[in-house]
Amino acid sequence: MKKLINAVDTLLEESLQGFAKAHADIVQLNTAPYFVRRKQPATPGKVAIISGGGSGHEPLHTGFVGLGMLDAACPGQVFTSPTPDQMLAAAEAVDAGGGVLFIVKNYAGDVMNFEIAAELLSIPSASVLVSDDVSLPKSHSTGRRGVAGTLFVEKIVGAAAEQGADLARCVALGEKANRVTASMGVALSSCTVPALGKPTFSLGDNEMEMGVGIHGERGHATLPLTDATSIVEHLASHIDQDLNPQPGQSVLLHVNGFGATPLMELYLVYELAAQFWGQRGIHIARSLVGNYTTSIDMAGCSITLSLLDDELLALWDAPVHTAALRWAC
Known part of the structure; x- marks a missing residue:
């Protein structure tokens, strides 16, 4: 370690x-x-x-x-x-x-x-x-x-x-x-809890863990590693099925890194997710990309979609001044 x-x-x-x-x-x-x-x-x-x-x-x-x-x-x-x-x-x-x-x-x-x-x-x-x-x-x-x-x-x-x-x-x-919020994540590696000193689970070089949480636990399936488009479609399809957004619906699209995934890859995931929902007539009114809810040093990411109405949009846009989020102030 x-x-x-x-x-x-x-x-x-x-x-x-x-x-x-x-x-x-x-x-x-x-x-x-x-x-x-x-x-x-x-x-x-x-x-x-x-x-x-x-x-x-x-x-x-x-x-x-x-x-x-x-x-x-x-x-x-x-x-x-x-x-x-x-x-x-x-x-x-x-x-x-x-x-x-x-x-x-x-x-x-x-x-x-x-x-x-x-x-x-x-x-x-x-x-x-x-x-x-x-x-x-x-x-x-x-x-x-x-x-x-x-x-x-x-x-x-x-x-x-x-x-x-x-x-x-x-x-x-x-x-x-x-x-009105749904999330799903995928891991390309586990994370190492300092007190444990070793990864909480193991993945082969050609494997990924689908449906992980944020505490180093396994997901619901270990799958063969595939291209980013297929991974995003898998995540987004589960989210879309759960929320069932209708054409014209405004949303917040949040791509969250688990701690060890470069921003270059996170923005690629965002682009693919934006294409997924754009093709379905969903209006991405607000976006957030970066490491915000991490799992120490896990490689991977999650996608979160939140359905927005006028009230939620105004509250999202309201001034905030914290270490990790700051706008309108």
Whole structure:
């Protein structure tokens, strides 16, 4: 294993310290327990938006803390859920009097720990569960996983909260954003969790893993490696079948890298995905390409499509100032 680390046990701590220093104009780091919060206090009465999860997905979630998005993010160890005390401390620190909304990816550890935190919290709170991964059926025993579509949900809800939406309205918008979003990913290699020291699964030189999540787990099928056009058509077809967008529908097309795929390849994937939906009369109104929801050093990518109406488009375009996303401010 070759990684730029001093020790496995100090990796998260040192990384968070560097992140906070690099973006000291936007965020501040709390260390006991660990969470990242907005540096500038929110408007009194604003709903506080909090998310979190295991590290290794950067810039998700800490990179989305700031104006127009998250008020705080709780990072766990690599691929390990943060603890309820982190979530509780973060909620109490950023509460502005409007209640707290937790954005939770649908993974068992995250769901359980956020539920415990909500039960312990004396502040009014609610949760939105993100479940955009269409590689799993809706009837799956634990539901669909929350993956790259989490970014869209956090942006929509964060913008609404910034504009003064109350807790119930933020919940409704979060559920709406999740409902109109679908994602699917493919891996060309596994990732190496520092504490494990070796890839979480193996692939041959001529193999790819279809339908992967973001925690180094296998997908639903190991397939022969093929050309980019065929790969994109496979991913996009599953997404299209799930969302069933009609001709003329406006969408956000998000191509997300898993950490080790060059932007040159990600933009090629975007071009192919844009052709796929363009041929079906879909209007790509907004785009986002890059590494936003990663899986440490996995090679591969995911495609996310979000159906846009006037309300969601306006919230997507609303000002945001975070380490990873910034526009209109």
